[in-house]
Amino acid sequence: MTGPLSTAQIREKYLQFFQSKGHLHLPSYSTVAPDPTTLFTVAGMQPFKEQFMGAPAVFDGVASKRVTTAQKCVRVGDIENVGRTRRHLSLFEMMGNFSFGDYFKRDAIHWAWEFLTGAEWMGMDGSKLYVTIYEDDDEAFMYWTQEIGIDPSHVHRFGADENFWPADAPKEGPNGPCGPCSEIFYDRGPKYGDDSWADYAVTRESARFLEIWNLVFPQFDRQEPLADGTPVLRDLPFKNIDTGMGLERVASVVQDVPDFYSNDVFLPIVTRVAELSGQPYEGEVSVSHRVVAEHIRSVSMVIADGSVPSNTGRGYVVRKILRRACRHAYLLGLREPSLFKLVPIVVDRMGDAYPELRENLAKVEATVKAEEESFLRTLEGGIQRLGKLMSGMERGATLSGNDAFVLYDTYGFPVDLTKEIAEEYGISVDEAGYAESLENAQNLARAGSKYGKSELFGGNMEALDGLSPTVFVGYDDLQADGEVVALVGAGERLTHLSAGSEATVVLSRTPFYAEGGGEVGDTGRIEWDGGAGIVRDTRKTPQGVFLHDVLIESGELKEGLSVRAVVSGERQAIQRHHTATHLLQSALRAVLGSGVQQKGSLVAADRLRFDFSHGAALSADEIAAVETLVSRWVSANFAVTWQEMPIADAKAAGATALFGEKYGETVRVVRVGGSVEYAGQTVSSMELCGGAHVTRTGDIGAFVILSDENVAA
Structure with missing residues (x-):
């Protein structure tokens, strides 16, 4: 194969290849989930759920039934495995090509093969590629063996649990679009294991055979099963393609390195971790080096996208990832904040593809450092709590698994440190009990993340x-x-x-x-x-x-x-507060910087609340500056107007959009007719908004910030 290509070159080649096949290249969507079914974007297809269900395939005013993306995805269901295995990541890049009722199975298979084996693309040896298909998918088998020409012994059929999406669709649901899939594997050769493809087809465990691509063929609409339980799969009116190529996986193949942590993105971070800690990286046994490197890449991306550590929801996950990294930094001997020093390496390696990293470098560094300082204090408190739990226990006793889990889950104290400290006193930890408590918590979390069904005022x-x-x-x-x-x-x-x-x-x-x-x-x-x-x-x-x-x-x-x-009559008060919310956002961005991102709001008759991401509480001077700016708009009594226009025109005009919000082809733009000055800059207000507003800023009246709270505290 040609190479070694850098990860950035592989990403660019993938996008170029599918653009040459008529695909519209869209930038990655935020790691913040585009819908309320998950906290984070967990798959490359997630931003396109509406298009897969039949909504118009129009993006920023451009219609295209073919789309390609490099999507940053976050999955934390198996976070305890990150760093311990070669393949688990909390943040990964999913290269995708999608068809919304356009091309289907044949083209998807042919193009995947062309990209992987073409000399000008990845240049892989086709004899080292293996595929899996759904057990009943004779069509895919025909394309692979007769048209691509792959050796039939390199094809293996599996049931719905392995090669159908969703896996339970044929038997248990959920109802809706579903279909078979075909996975592509690369044989990395004997130096990564002496097992054969036949062995792998049985065990499904191998360091030698690495899955690099999954071609999903949504072609059925699963409906309510028959009375006897027989599933009903009807053909969709139009068939779609949803594929995902794991960028980190392909990079490890192309660069012929043993795992993700040896590629050109991770290795500089791992090397810097070794320098800061004074602990050399020794490959597979150096779990802590890998955890720190992976997690700092992950949190840098999600913080740049506007998520910040907190005690609930998405922020809780960010805090959990960061504190796991802090814990492993502590195990490496780092007793002072150090993770923030790794952020510039992440930005250097990934900032060209994801410019939001460069734009928010200072914010990410400050957030990571503040969380490190907080966690180091947590460690001290955890040591005291653990001491109380062990007081009176004799050598040879066992600390309950639930106590260890409460220390971890409630107080953020890592179980590794619990075990390490307990061993010094001759006390063991009930690891099975801890694992059971952890599994119960994970099951609850997974249950809470499943797609739900909206209810309306108690109806349906x-x-x-x-x-x-x-x-x-x-x-x-x-x-x-x-x-x-x-x-x-x-x-x-x-x-x-x-x-x-x-x-x-x-x-x-x-x-x-x-x-x-x-x-x-x-x-x-x-x-x-x-x-x-x-x-x-x-x-x-x-x-x-x-x-x-x-x-x-x-x-x-x-x-x-x-x-x-x-x-x-409350509507008039609501309108005043909604227009004031727009002015508040513009004022905050002027005073604090463009990194301020709206995370939510409440516009009611008696008050407004504006939620935004920022690394620190506002100072008294900053609050005063924001109030002054809004008051200037109010005093000027500018006209407030709104009009509908194509979203591309709105963005070109500089309209501010709610971060992570999805908009249609035509949007409503609310504009304040004049601007004010602040620190030598001209500040204006123009936002995409469907809400109700006053017709002149003077209608707002007095504007005062009553409180500024850090909800992450």
């Missing part, structure tokens, strides 16, 4: 099937006439509602804004001849059906009845 989506999107007129009118399209209660369609009852009401037209973008849903009233009801909240489905939570005061409400919907 099926009750709203077939309804047309609601016509929303609430930007301009706070009263509107409409027809009752549906009544839903307890997940069932209702024919009428009487006084005292409550349910979800769907109207043909509404002035009520549905909760979204941080703005709370509108409240108010609906009235009709002989009756009235209180609207207590408003939401909407992904299909644009507005859902009004209504309590009937008097009369009877039926489907087909004409009503008058009136938004409460």
Whole structure:
């Protein structure tokens, strides 16, 4: 094969190859998950779930049924294996090529083979490539053996647990798109093991045969099984392609190195770890070197994407990864913050492909250093807690596994250190009990990350099937006439509602804004001849059906009845706070720097809350500067306007988008008509936003920051 190519060269060649096949190259999406089903982006296909389900394949105004990406992915379900095996990573780069109802199985197989074996691409020896297919996929077998010409002995059939996506689809679900897959392996030769392909096909464990690519063929729609349990797989109206080539895996093959940690990205980090610690790297036995190197690469990327250590959700995972790295740095003898010194190496190796690393270098360094300092204090506290647990225990006694797990999970104290300290007192640790407690916690975490089904005011989506999107007129009118399209209660369609009852009401037209973008849903009233009801909240489905939570005061409400919907006076206060939120974000970016990223917000009638990522609490001077900037906008009484435009035009004009949010081809842009000055820079406000706003900044009135809290504390 040609080489050795660098990891960056392999990445670039992959993207160039699929661009030559008519694919649109899109930059990597954030590690922050594009949907609420997972905390992080866990697969290259995840940002395209809607396209796989039939949504228009339009990206920033460009239509393309073929897409290629180098996607940064984060998976932490098996984090304890990172550094201990050759193949586990918490952050990995997945090279993907995707087809949304365009090409299918034949082209995907041919192009994978061409890229891997072509002299101008990877130049691999085809005789060293092996593939697996789904046991019933004769079509894939024909392409591999008859058209590609691979030796049939290099092809192995497996069941759904190995070569079907999702693995349980044929038997247990979930319902929806699914299909067989075909994995490609490379034989690294006898120096990596003396097992044969036949051995591997039985054991599925090998250092010699390395999986480098997975071709997934979503071609079926799994529906409810028959009464006897027989699965029902119907052909999808259009077939898709979802493939993933592991960049780190291919790099280890092309560079002929024993594991990921010896490639051109990881080795400089590992070498620096050895220099800082004074502990030489000795390959497979040097677990701590590898953990530190892998985890600093991982947290550098996720922090650059706006995630910061905290005690809940995504931030908890970031903290867990960082503290595991700190623990292994401690085991290497590093007693002062040192991990932050590794961040520039990560940026040097990956910053060209992921410019957000370069843009946020200082922020990442500061965040990592602060977490190191905090964890070193945690270690001291953990040692004291462990001492209390062992007080009174005699030599030869055993510390319970659950106590060791609580030290780790609740107080962040590593079990390795627990074992090491306990051994000094002649006390052992119940490792089996610890493993059981850890497994129980992991099972709970995995259960909580499965795709869920949305529920609406206690109802469900099926009750709203077939309804047309609601016509929303609430930007301009706070009263509107409409027809009752549906009544839903307890997940069932209702024919009428009487006084005292409550349910979800769907109207043909509404002035009520549905909760979204941080703005709370509108409240108010609906009235009709002989009756009235209180609207207590408003939401909407992904299909644009507005859902009004209504309590009937008097009369009877039926489907087909004409009503008058009136938004409460709280809307004016909400609009003031929403426009103020936009000005606050612009002011924060001006005072603190462009690295400030919105992470959420609350826009209500009585207050606003703005969540953002930043490495430290605001100083009194910074708070005063932000308040002054917003007050200047208010005093100037600038006009606030909004218009719809193609997303490409909006971004070209400099509109700010909510980090990690997905937008359609056409977006609504809210613009403040004037700018203010701060420290020699001109500061303006223009954002993509679907919310309700005032028409002039003077309507906002006084703006004061009441509190600034670090939720990560």
